[in-house]
Amino acid sequence: MDFEFDEEHELLRKSLEKFVEKEVVPVAQELDERGKFPRELFRKAGELGFFGIKYPKKYGGSEGDNIMFCILCEELAKGSLSFGAGVMMQSLQSIHFPYKYGSEEQRQEIVVPAIKGEKLGAFALTEPDAGTDLGSLRTTADKDGDEYVLNGTKAWTTNAQVADFFTVLAVTDKEKKLKGVDFFLVERDNPGLTVGKDVQKLGLRGTETAELILEDCRIPKENLLGEEGTGYDSLMDILAEIRIMTGALAVGLARSALDMGVRYANERVQFGRPIGKFQAIRMKLADVATELEAAKLLVYYSAWLLDKGKECGKEAAMAKLFATEMAVKATDEASRVFASYGFSMEYPIQMLLRDARFLIIGGGTSEILKLIIGRELGL
Missing domain, CATH: 1.10.540.10 (Acyl-CoA dehydrogenase/oxidase, N-terminal domain)
Structure with missing residues (x-):
């Protein structure tokens, strides 16, 4: 070891x-x-x-x-x-x-x-009525000779406003349910593709997010990515990696929050000494540091399993769940160290607090991850 x-x-x-x-x-x-x-x-x-x-x-x-x-x-x-x-x-x-x-x-x-x-690329999977529940997808891709015709609306498409190409998930055979969805490559200048309204977000504001509208959008049959009927399996093939990397993002964000909290605790003086000398502040940041180290181990262990070609669906879900919830807690606790200044837009800790919310949504919500882990346990 x-x-x-x-x-x-x-x-x-x-x-x-x-x-x-x-x-x-x-x-x-x-x-x-x-x-x-x-x-x-x-x-x-x-x-x-x-x-x-x-x-x-x-x-x-x-x-x-x-x-x-x-x-x-x-x-x-x-x-x-x-x-x-x-x-x-x-x-x-x-x-x-x-x-x-x-x-x-x-x-x-x-x-x-x-x-x-x-x-630049964008990943168009989520729809207004379909997120975790891919069986509710309404965007369709109908075969018409040597082309597919795409129709539907995608939501929460990150960087849609600046993307040159899109990877779009659409239904090719509704009767086959999850075995009837597929990914398609759609380039920005393709007739029938329109970038819709911007989404104004709480955090992650350094990325742009918008709707993607497909109206009789014709693409060559060669733009089907993989064999027809394999889209769901293709997504599952990469899902563990998405979750592990989201966990790594959470570790990075939490490290930044901890650094800010420790620095401020050493600089801010109350009652004649830095607030970091008070037990309440020390214990708060000690909890964050401990959970951060635990999250690192889960994330990098899962990545190691993936590199070794070992099954890691459960571990990836655990890593994403624990690391992202840890990041939400870390940014909250660090913000509390700042007290009223943590509520001010002047200090970047508020940005971290807002950004952390993205992590518990993207790549699978915490609630879904717990269900997956429970299923892996045989429940």
Whole structure:
């Protein structure tokens, strides 16, 4: 049993720490206040190879493992959850499907420039009446000769306003229920595709979110990603990884909250001494630090299982559940250390408090994860 990262992992973490300190931290609060997509940061991320960390070198990737991907998500989220989550979604949900299920031509036209950060992707799964319940999907893809015709509305499509291509989940055979849904590649300039109204969000404001409307949107049959009837299985194939990486984002955000809380506790003086010297504050931050370490172990253990090719659905659900709930608690407790200043927009702890809410929704709600874990226990 070895709890040490290898040299390659440590070098990656150190380089990311420098990048985040120089490029991300100084603009994190501005990104939140503007509520706009950080195009310049994404360009730099592409140049540094962030989006290709898990893909083959022949497509511009670095062939890294899931431990490396966790380190990337954690360190970026420590600087800005909006940026970290955006990078994760580009690298994972947006690029994965055209890479794994697309043609070689699509890999060259979509995957290669996406890894470079020259093209941006968006993942269109959720609908107004279908989130966790994929059986309620209403977006359809009807075969018409050499084309599919897509109709429907997608909700909560991250970075829809700036995306060059979309991975869209639609129903191909309603009678087959979950075995009748599939993923399709739809490019932005495709007739029939419209980006709808913006969603004004509580947190994660450095990403833009909107509706996606598909009206008689015709795409070539070659834009079906995988064999017809395999969309649900394709999603399940990547779900553990999404949950593990969301857990890594939570670890990064919680580290930032803890750092802010400790720093303020050492600076703020009341009754003649720093408030960090009072037992109540020490115990509060000690709880956060302890749960943070436990979350790290769950997240990285799950990533290790994934790298070893072992079954990790239960562990991924546990890691995501524990780490994200921990991050919500960490930001809340750190905010309490700031007292009234934690309620002020002047201090960035309020941004972390708002951003943390995203983590307990994306990749499966805490309630759904508990049901999954219970089922894995044989209940």
